[in-house]
Amino acid sequence: MIYSHSRLQTYQNCPFRFKLRYLDHIKRAEAEGIEAFVGKRVHEVLQKLYEEAWLTKTNTLGDLMNYYDLLWKENWHDNITIVRRKYNKEHYYQFGRKCVENYFQRYQPFDQAVTIGTEMAVNFDLDEAGKYKITGYIDRVAHLDGIYEAHDYKTGASLPSQQSLDTDRQLAFYQIAIQERWPEAKEVRLIWHYLAFDLDLVSKRGHAELEQLKTNTITLINTIEAAKEFPAIESGLCNWCEYPDLCPKRKHFYIVENLGEKDYFKDRGVDLANKYAQLTVEKEKIGEKIKVIKEQIVQYARKENIEIIKGNDHQVRVKITPRLKFPDQETLERAALDKLLQDEGKWLEVSDLNTALLSKTCKQNSWDGALLDKIREFTAEEETVSVYLSPLDEYEKD
Ligand code: SF4
Numbered sequence: 001m002i003y004s005h006s007r008l009q010t011y012q013n014c015p016f017r018f019k020l021r022y023l024d025h026i027k028r029a030e031a032e033g034i035e036a037f038v039g040k041r042v043h044e045v046l047q048k049l050y051e052e053a054w055l056t057k058t059n060t061l062g063d064l065m066n067y068y069d070l071l072w073k074e075n076w077h078d079n080i081t082i083v084r085r086k087y088n089k090e091h092y093y094q095f096g097r098k099c100v101e102n103y104f105q106r107y108q109p110f111d112q113a114v115t116i117g118t119e120m121a122v123n124f125d126l127d128e129a130g131k132y133k134i135t136g137y138i139d140r141v142a143h144l145d146g147i148y149e150a151h152d153y154k155t156g157a158s159l160p161s162q163q164s165l166d167t168d169r170q171l172a173f174y175q176i177a178i179q180e181r182w183p184e185a186k187e188v189r190l191i192w193h194y195l196a197f198d199l200d201l202v203s204k205r206g207h208a209e210l211e212q213l214k215t216n217t218i219t220l221i222n223t224i225e226a227a228k229e230f231p232a233i234e235s236g237l238c239n240w241c242e243y244p245d246l247c248p249k250r251k252h253f254y255i256v257e258n259l260g261e262k263d264y265f266k267d268r269g270v271d272l273a274n275k276y277a278q279l280t281v282e283k284e285k286i287g288e289k290i291k292v293i294k295e296q297i298v299q300y301a302r303k304e305n306i307e308i309i310k311g312n313d314h315q316v317r318v319k320i321t322p323r324l325k326f327p328d329q330e331t332l333e334r335a336a337l338d339k340l341l342q343d344e345g346k347w348l349e350v351s352d353l354n355t356a357l358l359s360k361t362c363k364q365n366s367w368d369g370a371l372l373d374k375i376r377e378f379t380a381e382e383e384t385v386s387v388y389l390s391p392l393d394e395y396e397k398d
Pocket residue numbers: 014016017232233234235237238241242243244247248249250
């Protein structure tokens with residue numbers, strides 16, 4: 001497989017989505033989030049701006065806005081989803097216009113450097129043998145006085161930190177591609193245009209950093225290619241995922257989303273989740289009440305010097321036993337205690353096998369395979385079933 005930053009990122013965010021998209025090749029082209037839709041239109045407008053400027057045709061801001069409107073109308077379709085329900089189509093439409101206008105006002109007459117490509121396809125190898133291949137598209141490449149620039153237009157609604165940009169993989173890939181294609185480049189600058197904020201952020205990478213990036217990426221690709229399991233990892237990105245109907249984490253959301261009110265409340269899953277939530281909340285309230293009464297019982301028992309308190313149908317025993325408290329794990333004191341017991345040869349008399357840690361070691365295959373095989377002979381397959389309750393995000397509520 002040829003990899004791109006976006007493929008690698010998909011695996012890192014959710015291996016299950018990666019599998020559906022790139023290994024099972026399940027196509028869901030029709031679904032599109034409005035953020036991606038706006039981003040594409042803004043990119044197309046800026047592409048036209050630079051391509052035509054190169055041919056000496058100057059676009060006014062009005063020309064660009066008309067082109068944006070045309071693209072918006074021509075490309076709009078009914079399967080565009082708006083996840084953030086407090087915003088509507090008009091908000092996003094105006095947001096895209098703002099991005100274009102900010103860029104236009106900041107950069108006209110667009111002659112800061114010589115553009116040598118827009119939406120430029122790049123391909124390169126991470127290793128000399130050509131086994132690990134990377135591909136991508138650079139929004140715009142420009143140069144001036146031997147300094148090359150990789151430009152990336154961002155229409156996101158949040159700004160990253162400089163630290164995250166200095167370790168960003170995507171534009172560093174582009175730097176590798178530019179240096180391979182134009183070895184005479186004196187320097188490569190990586191530039192992100194955060195259009196909605198009217199702000200440019202810049203990063204540079206040295207040779208050592210790029211070599212480290214190649215090594216890390218090869219390791220990641222090896223991990224992907226050796227993967228046998230592709231867990232679904234839930235995150236904020238699930239709201240924009242094209243596979244909710246196939247994903248065990250989001251399937252029920254998908255199923256109930258289009259049910260009418262009557263069918264929604266008749267749904268077995270909704271009914272069970274509601275009952276479980278209601279009982280859990282009641283249990284927590286009762287737990288708080290029990291805690292308060294328990295404290296009062298202990299106070300009463302101490303004050304009256306009583307060990308058994310009689311009620312109507314039950315008695316309550318109060319047992320107060322002194323105990324030794326040892327230092328907590330992962331403290332210096334605990335390490336010193338561990339060492340003392342080991343030095344005195346008493347460790348095995350008071351220690352016990354940590355089976356949770358051993359289970360984790362078996363799952364991660366982090367010991368020698370032959371030893372793990374011997375350990376596995378002592379194990380049996382069982383299941384741990386956990387049921388957790390957590391609140392829905394605001395836009396997931398009905
Ligand atoms: S919905 Fe979320 S967890 Fe499921 S495949 Fe998509 S990104 Fe992964």
